Amino acid sequence: MDKDELFAASDHLVLTPPYNPGNHHAVGAAELARMKASATLINVARGGIVDDAALADALANGRLAAAGLDVYENEPNLPPALLACRNIVLTPHIASASTATRRAMVALAVDNLVAALGAGPLAGRPPNPINADALLARGA
Structure with a gap:
């Protein structure tokens, strides 16, 4: 429809x-x-x-x-x-406001940061880049 x-x-x-x-x-x-x-x-x-x-x-x-x-x-x-x-x-938009969800969000942010800095198992390949096109443009 x-x-x-x-x-x-x-x-x-x-x-x-x-x-x-x-x-x-x-x-x-x-x-x-x-x-x-x-x-x-x-x-x-x-x-x-x-x-x-x-x-x-x-x-x-x-x-x-x-x-x-x-x-x-x-x-x-x-x-x-x-x-x-x-x-x-x-109501406030707080569906993610549980301890488990917030910890997972922090862990993901850390994984992205470590990878973006060229370290860890995902070095140079952040798992969730905001602008993936920028990574592709620089050959990552």
């Missing part, structure tokens, strides 16, 4: 795409208008994918039943209109 059909048919829509300039405000007033008044929208992806002002307007005016967000367009600042909505759940 295409995007218009998805918005019109969904009772609950959970957004998980990565943010990029091409999907900035991918969910705005037009998309929200296609949704059922009884539908819920959940954004656990990235702020900016949803137009927060359009969402607040749809919630305040009964065009959408409820929403749940743990990401916001201008974090950490929340639009006052969202805070005024009684049919929204707002």
